[in-house]
Amino acid sequence: MAFIIAAISLAGAIALLLWGTRMVQTGVQRAFGPRLRVVLGRALDNRVKAFLAGIGVTAALQSSTATGFMVAGFAAGGVVAAVPALAVMLGANLGTTLIVQLLSFDVAFLSPLLVLAGFLMFRRDPASVAHDLGRAAIGLGLMLLALHQLMELMAPLETSPALRQLLELVSVVPLLDVLLAAVLTWATHSSVAVVLLTMSLAGHGILPTEAAFAMVLGANLGSAVNPLLEGTRRDDPAARRVPVGNLLNRVVGLAIALPLLPWIAQWAGAGEPARAVALFHTGFNLVLAAAFLPLLTPYAALLRRWLPERPAAADPARPIYLDPAAQRVPGVALGAAAREALRLADILEELLGAARDTLGARRPPTGSKALDEALGRLAQAIRAWLAALDTEALSEADHRRMREIVTFVTQLDQAGSVARRILLPHAAALWKDGHPVDEAGVDELRALLDRLTGNLRAAASLFMTEDPRAARMLAEEKTAFRQLEEASTRTHLERLRGGAAEAVGASALHLDLLRDIKQINSHLVAAAAYPVLERVGALLPSRVVEPDRA
Structure with a gap:
């Protein structure tokens, strides 16, 4: 009975974390969505500006997938070239790490203040920006509260022999950690939530540093799989260029980083484990951005060769823009x-x-x-x-x-x-x-x-x-x-x-x-x-x- 109650409490805390993430995203979208889209649109003429815009917009929305959908809207019909679109996605992947960096510090004491301030703002005129920002503030407060609950729920698990044996078995095969985190990210549609959960496990000593880093790689992989499986028009190869390109650079980064995890974990694991996970998450995306940003022109040409544009169907009833x-x-x-x-x-x-x-x-x-x-x-x-x-x-x-x-x-x-x-x-x-x-x-x-x-x-x-x-x-x-x-x-x-x-x-x-x-x-x-x-x-x-x- 105690196990069932603990499992339900853990699932509830994770659900609260996911719901808080969603409230932040929808609140910011309602408040600044059109303005963020304008900022992103103006930045799509230069890869560096597109990269920086991807960081900023994604940090606000807390969803690299949402940023990718905006880019897909601009890229419809070939209006935007593949190079700046891919640059935005590199920035978006880095932007998702900023909230992880913030929440890696002990800021749970801000949760009641954020919920209270958000509630007062949310009671304003529903058409006002303050109302929407109140929703985002409540969401952020719920995220902090959920993380605090996760830490409390996981504290007794440190002494659980069964869990430690299970995690030791999983830790022996880092690829299994990658696949587990990728599936969780795909199911929850949030790499931020999975990385935060991994930080909590690592911070309590339940998950070894190397296994935690492997799960971070899996979270990055899962966040790139979602847009490809659910977001694009599968009958149009050209519409899949940006999500396929984003997935491939994740796979390349994973293939390089996975064999190096023992050395990376040994070098980075001396400090606090939770902070080490957050820093690895940011470092991984930063290195990928530095490696791929100069190579986007030939990379985009390769994607165009693999995924050529399909001639438009003659049927006038076939939707063209409803991606x-x-x-x-x-x-x-x-x-x-x-x-x-x-x-x-x-x-x-x-x-x-x-x-x-x-x-x-x-x-x-x-x-x-x-x-x-x-x-x-x-x-x-x-x-x-x-x-x-x-x-x-x-x-x-x-x-x-x-x-x-x-x-x-x-x-x-x-x-x-x-x-x-x-x-x-x-x-x-x-x-x-x-x-x-x-x-x-x-x-x-x-x-x-x-x-x-x-x-x-x-x-x-x-x-x-x-x-x-x-x-x-x-x-x-x-x-x-x-x-x-x-x-x-x-x-x-x-x-x-x-x-x-x-x-x-x-x-x-x-x-x-x-x-x-x-x-x-x-x-x-x-x-x-x-x-x-x-x-x-x-x-x-x-x-x-x-x-x-x-």
């Missing part, structure tokens, strides 16, 4: 979804072009059904991508942007359905059933479709810029199209009174086409203009006049 690597970083994930949403506008523009061509032909163009289906499948993929995001890591601004993306995607999907299922058949019907074709009316419809295409492009631009002035201009187009429909309706009624049956039939089709175009334009306004106007308080809740104002 799973980006899902854990809100700023990157929402940016990827927005870029993918713009492809919906391109597909819809092709459908409108098909409708315009149909006005000058006697049969509808082929391929319109495939375009509509592609638009629907791509819209569904974007919505599913957004639904899979971790909502806890999203700030209020991130939630607002996600709602805007969902609105834009849904409205364009509906506009595409109107274009293919209603507009195109009506356009083709002009040439059927012997209706006389009014060339002036057809030219008017072509001009309206051109105007609608211009509104579509304006909606796509507005979706990215969120400019209130452009939103007002786009919203005014809804009034213009309504006035055109009213004018055409009056003309149609006049023809009905005149009794010309053939002219009435053509006029009815003309009016149907106008309504189709107006409906699509309404979807465009709702997709891009209304969210911006609502945010700035310039959108009325209803067009109906209040009874007391009538």
Whole structure:
């Protein structure tokens, strides 16, 4: 019974350590995520600047994986070269060691102060930076508390003969220590937690110095395996260059350091064991960075040769920017979804072009059904991508942007359905059933479709810029199209009174086409203009006049 209670207490302390690490990461992401991404983006033109930015950003986020996801977002489509991206990862690996260095000192007494300060800050306005920093402070306090609990729980284990015999058996084979730490890091998604656990074991004399160093090597290996297995698009070799490159330099470093561990442990093990583990962790990453940083140019060329770019598939419904690597970083994930949403506008523009061509032909163009289906499948993929995001890591601004993306995607999907299922058949019907074709009316419809295409492009631009002035201009187009429909309706009624049956039939089709175009334009306004106007308080809740104002 005592063993079960001890095991549960140990597991709880480790879980508290992991949860504290997560709170620090999500708190910093919410507070400074976009700014950190800007800093990282500006540094990607030089390997030294990229290396330093990787250290700083990762030290703040406490996750080299999160930094790697940001780099993957910048590297999508070949915008960022492989050399600075790999330099960022070298810096990120070194950045994760800074928190380990800090926590290697006895700072557990700061835990209550951090939790208290974090709680007071967390009670501030949820949209404020102080609220998010409070979350990070609570997380750091929980990490210190968890480490203190681990030390207390492991103190009695120093005299446990069974545990010492087990660890002695494990210590005989350093490779087994490496694999054990790598699996733990992969399972917990945190090399920081595994290294801190190793420090605690070594500090209590439960784990020999050489075995502790081997576990540090395993933690470094496991942190590089995670992005490769879970983060990249496996069907795109080029998208795996950065994680594969990062993993290979870990493997090279491990292969060199593992045979030297007895000498390294003998040289570094004279001092305090926990400090020795922290220093070895930092030293390992520092030596790897110094060795690989000058060689990144030929190294990147080798990765490009091994992992060449695959030609893009012709299927327009296949997502291009929805890389799973980006899902854990809100700023990157929402940016990827927005870029993918713009492809919906391109597909819809092709459908409108098909409708315009149909006005000058006697049969509808082929391929319109495939375009509509592609638009629907791509819209569904974007919505599913957004639904899979971790909502806890999203700030209020991130939630607002996600709602805007969902609105834009849904409205364009509906506009595409109107274009293919209603507009195109009506356009083709002009040439059927012997209706006389009014060339002036057809030219008017072509001009309206051109105007609608211009509104579509304006909606796509507005979706990215969120400019209130452009939103007002786009919203005014809804009034213009309504006035055109009213004018055409009056003309149609006049023809009905005149009794010309053939002219009435053509006029009815003309009016149907106008309504189709107006409906699509309404979807465009709702997709891009209304969210911006609502945010700035310039959108009325209803067009109906209040009874007391009538």
